[in-house]
Each structure stands twice: as structure tokens, then as C-alpha cells.
Amino acid sequence: MAKVKVLVFPAGEVNSIELHDALSTCVNIELFGASSVDRHGSYKFKNYISGLPLITEDNFLEKLNYIIEKHSIDIVIPTHDSVVLFFSKNRDQILSKILVPDGNAAEICRYKSLTYKTLEGYSFIPKIFNDFDEFPLFIKPDDGQGGKDTFLIKDKSEIPVSINLDNYVLCEYLPGEELSVDCFTDKNGELLIVSPRLRERTMAGISVAGRNIEISDEIKYIAECINTKITFLGLWFFQIKKDKFGDWKLLEISTRCASSMSLTRSLGYNLPLMSIYTAMGYDVKPLHQNYNVQMDRTLISRYKIDYEFDSVYIDFDDTIIIRGKVYLPAMWLIYQMNNLGKKVFLITRHEGNLNKTLEKYKISKDLFYEIIHIIDYKPKSYYMNPNKAIFIDNAFQERLEVNKMHNIPVFDVDAIEVLMDWVV
Incomplete structure (x- = not known):
């Protein structure tokens, strides 16, 4: 097959590095990275493009399409939840395939209130409150990710005085262990992979230590229910946490690549590559293997020096x-x-x-x-x-x-x- 030209945007975050590592050595892929704000992308992507406008700027789509046409890009992979939603809503104006679900699915996954409403009635949905009716409870942004701007409220004295509850979701406090569950849905809507990984240590909301665990019937049931109610294409993941009774409750769903999908990739599931093939219309078949992996990572330094040498x-x-x-x-x-x-x-x-x-x-x-x-x-x-x-x-x-x-x-x-x- 001819090489598939893939553009990762934005290409400077931790999960874009996972996309790079998953795709850069594949002989059927020619990889590009692009960003509006230069961060780490130029240290990893051989074909790196800087200076794109922000998605909120009027000329973003024009500049993006210019890059797509100039480099004959076949598919674009967004790496941020807001970019996923933007691409999904504007897919008809983008001159290549984009690795996002349909607009309805993207919006459901971007907003927790819509996620919980779509899956209302399932036992794995946490209790949701309209006000501070019960303590302890947890506040999180409706469209947030990575644990940013979240609060545990133990009693009335801890209620933030200047917070607009319209932009937040109030839910029951979940004190137990937390899992991320990487999933893959093929072009026919069939859920082919459910790969749970324990979040043993996090840094700035990103899992930096973990291990794969066995798929329980409860976790499989949650994945299947979500896949039935929301239309996915390729990779996606959800996060769950145990309540005080030890039952799994849903935190959020995302349709972008997670940086710690490297752990799932180490088990033989290259979800970014499989997703590209799926988006291009190919059938894919996962290879299930019988071994376990532990992952631990820390910051890595990469350098550029301003001295040319031969x-x-x-x-x-x-x-x-x-x-x-x-x-x-x-x-x-x-x-x-x-x-x-x-x-x-x-x-x-x-x-x-x-x-x-x-x-x-x-x-x-x-x-x-x-x-x-x-x-x-x-x-x-x-x-x-x-x-x-x-x-x-x-x-x-x-x-x-x-x-x-x-x-x-x-x-x-x-x-x-x-x-x-x-x-x-």
C-alpha cells in the first residue's frame, strides 16, 4: 500500500509524543506534526510545522487546509479534547480525513454533563447533584480534563464563594482506586479491545506509573454499554473510579489518544496505527497476547545546541x-x-x-x-x-x-x- 501521510495536531504535548512513538517507525506511515504554540514537537517530529493559528482564530481552517494540500495529508489526528470537538464540527471544511467520531459523539465526550445524561440509568454513573446537597462531594469542570480545577468539598465551609456552578458538575466523592480503560472500536462499531490499566501514580493529571490488569466482567460491561450508546471510530478511553462500596463509577470518556496508551501499546495493541487503518476503511484484527506489563516514567530531557559540527x-x-x-x-x-x-x-x-x-x-x-x-x-x-x-x-x-x-x-x-x- 502507498504511504499514508498523517498529521498530528497539536504536536507538542505528552500524548502527541505517544502518537509519534506509535507511528514514526511504521513503514506505511509518513508522519507530520504541527502546532500553534511551539513546545516539544520539534524535538521529536522530523516533519514539524510551526505557527498555525489557534483553532479560535478565523483563519485556522484556511491555514490547516494549506498544509494538508501542500503535504498531501491523508488524515489528521487531533490531540486535545477541544480540538477533537472543533474538528468534528468542521469536518466538512477540512480537506482530509480526520480521526474523530461524529459530532454528536465528540460533544457527548467533551462535556461530562452530556456524558452522564446520555448514559443515565446505568449503575456505573455516579450520583449527580444540582447544589451542595450532600457532603463530601466532588466538583469538576464540565469540559475539563486531567483533574484540572477540581475540588473535593468536605463540608459547607469549603464551598468556593466565586464559582459558577453552570460550568461545573457536582457528583459523589469516589474514594477508591482509579483505572483508565483503553478501547478500540472498528469501522463497523464492534468493540475489539478493552484494555484496563491501573493509575498508580499521576503527575499533573497524567498517569506516570501503572500496570495492566485483568478485564473483569464489570469493566467489560461498562465498556460495552458506552460503545452501544456512543458512536466511536478507532481508539478511545474512559476513566473509572471505585465508590465507597467498591463499585466502579464513570469519571469521563475521551476520544483522543492518551499518553499512557504506551502501556497498552506495550501489550501489542498499537491503537493509533489501528485507528488510522480503520479511518482509511481497512479491516483490522488485534493480536491478543498473554503477558503483563508495568510502566513507570519520569521527565526526559532533549536538547538542541547551536554549534554545527561535521x-x-x-x-x-x-x-x-x-x-x-x-x-x-x-x-x-x-x-x-x-x-x-x-x-x-x-x-x-x-x-x-x-x-x-x-x-x-x-x-x-x-x-x-x-x-x-x-x-x-x-x-x-x-x-x-x-x-x-x-x-x-x-x-x-x-x-x-x-x-x-x-x-x-x-x-x-x-x-x-x-x-x-x-x-x-
């Missing part, structure tokens, strides 16, 4: 080899530099037979443009051409000497990550 001089002992093992980030960097057409020079004072040591660690000599094995007492700077070069070495005195002699950037082993290019 040559990399890198040490061997305690730089490429650390404590008798190959240091994988160093090898990543070496392969990356070769991919970018840069020259990699191995420069070392290694004692013994260097060729045999390279063979021992299964490191090919062909990875290096030149191997400089120093057996005299001349400084490493003597053997280097400093023109558009950098130097990597664990030894401070070596770095100091090269920097003083050639005035080029030098890096310790811990700073190898500064040079890594994550763009795919």
Missing part, C-alpha cells in the same frame, strides 16, 4: 566501554552520527591490542572514519582537526587540554545525551 572525536576506555560493558548511549550516538553523514574518529590511549578489544566487544572498525591509537605522550589535540569538530572523553584533563588548544565544544560521558537526535 566531525566527532570520541574516546574509548571509560567512554564507549564502561565497567567492562559497552555503554549503549555512546553506541547510539556513533550510529546516529553515521546516519547523519558525520565523521566519527575513535581517539584512544588504549593499552593493549585495540583490534582484539574491539572484536571482544563486537564493535566494528567500520563504524569509524579513522581510528587514532595514541602510543606516545602527545596530547589528543595534536591528532585532531578542530574545524567543525567536537570531542567526547570521560577524562577532564583531556577535555580541558583540547578545549584550550582548539576552542571546540567538549563533552563528558554524562553529556552524550545532549548530542542525541530524537527526531524520526
Whole structure:
């Protein structure tokens, strides 16, 4: 099949990075990212487009369609609930397919009041109040997400004095554990995947630690009821929390990719890719596997430096080899530099037979443009051409000497990550 050109918008948030990781290595996908506000997208998306207007601006659709036509985009994937709703309402004005449900479904999922009204009568819907009739209770924005601007009200003294209840939902307090349940609905409306994951730790409303759990009859029933009442296309998820009796109650539903769908992807369900194929009219079949996964993540740093270089001089002992093992980030960097057409020079004072040591660690000599094995007492700077070069070495005195002699950037082993290019 011809490559499907996919545009992720906006492309700077955590869930857009999950979309990138799920799609960027697929041979049938050519991936693009676009944003109105530049954040992290340019560090990950090879094809990155900045400067789109906000969806609230009059010329947004015009600019979006310009990008779609210029790059022959086949499908656009929105990453924010408000963008999902906007795209759904304006699908007739967008010159490509968009990975969103119909307008009715998008609106139901965007507003909790509509979600609860649509599913009214089911036992998994929490108690909803019109006023502060019972304590404790929980207040959350009707169109919010990620736990932002939510309040637990334990008694009358904690009632916010300046809050417009028309924009909030008041519901029973749910003290128990919380789950996110990733789902997939095919083009015929059949629910093919229900994959619950426990939210063991969150940061800024985002699950950063969790594990998959077995699908209970209760969770499956909730997923099937939701799928029956709302029309989905491809991936979606819902969140549930246990009440004081231990029963699951619905918090919210969303039709965008969740950043922690990476956990479900680790089980073999690439929901973004399956959703693209579904939107393009193809039949998909999930592969169900029998193993469990735990996930824990923290912040990751990616860098850009304003120094152009063509040559990399890198040490061997305690730089490429650390404590008798190959240091994988160093090898990543070496392969990356070769991919970018840069020259990699191995420069070392290694004692013994260097060729045999390279063979021992299964490191090919062909990875290096030149191997400089120093057996005299001349400084490493003597053997280097400093023109558009950098130097990597664990030894401070070596770095100091090269920097003083050639005035080029030098890096310790811990700073190898500064040079890594994550763009795919």
C-alpha cells in the first residue's frame, strides 16, 4: 500500500509524543506534526510545522487546509479534547480525513454533563447533584480534563464563594482506586479491545506509573454499554473510579489518544496505527497476547545546541566501554552520527591490542572514519582537526587540554545525551 501521510495536531504535548512513538517507525506511515504554540514537537517530529493559528482564530481552517494540500495529508489526528470537538464540527471544511467520531459523539465526550445524561440509568454513573446537597462531594469542570480545577468539598465551609456552578458538575466523592480503560472500536462499531490499566501514580493529571490488569466482567460491561450508546471510530478511553462500596463509577470518556496508551501499546495493541487503518476503511484484527506489563516514567530531557559540527572525536576506555560493558548511549550516538553523514574518529590511549578489544566487544572498525591509537605522550589535540569538530572523553584533563588548544565544544560521558537526535 502507498504511504499514508498523517498529521498530528497539536504536536507538542505528552500524548502527541505517544502518537509519534506509535507511528514514526511504521513503514506505511509518513508522519507530520504541527502546532500553534511551539513546545516539544520539534524535538521529536522530523516533519514539524510551526505557527498555525489557534483553532479560535478565523483563519485556522484556511491555514490547516494549506498544509494538508501542500503535504498531501491523508488524515489528521487531533490531540486535545477541544480540538477533537472543533474538528468534528468542521469536518466538512477540512480537506482530509480526520480521526474523530461524529459530532454528536465528540460533544457527548467533551462535556461530562452530556456524558452522564446520555448514559443515565446505568449503575456505573455516579450520583449527580444540582447544589451542595450532600457532603463530601466532588466538583469538576464540565469540559475539563486531567483533574484540572477540581475540588473535593468536605463540608459547607469549603464551598468556593466565586464559582459558577453552570460550568461545573457536582457528583459523589469516589474514594477508591482509579483505572483508565483503553478501547478500540472498528469501522463497523464492534468493540475489539478493552484494555484496563491501573493509575498508580499521576503527575499533573497524567498517569506516570501503572500496570495492566485483568478485564473483569464489570469493566467489560461498562465498556460495552458506552460503545452501544456512543458512536466511536478507532481508539478511545474512559476513566473509572471505585465508590465507597467498591463499585466502579464513570469519571469521563475521551476520544483522543492518551499518553499512557504506551502501556497498552506495550501489550501489542498499537491503537493509533489501528485507528488510522480503520479511518482509511481497512479491516483490522488485534493480536491478543498473554503477558503483563508495568510502566513507570519520569521527565526526559532533549536538547538542541547551536554549534554545527561535521566531525566527532570520541574516546574509548571509560567512554564507549564502561565497567567492562559497552555503554549503549555512546553506541547510539556513533550510529546516529553515521546516519547523519558525520565523521566519527575513535581517539584512544588504549593499552593493549585495540583490534582484539574491539572484536571482544563486537564493535566494528567500520563504524569509524579513522581510528587514532595514541602510543606516545602527545596530547589528543595534536591528532585532531578542530574545524567543525567536537570531542567526547570521560577524562577532564583531556577535555580541558583540547578545549584550550582548539576552542571546540567538549563533552563528558554524562553529556552524550545532549548530542542525541530524537527526531524520526
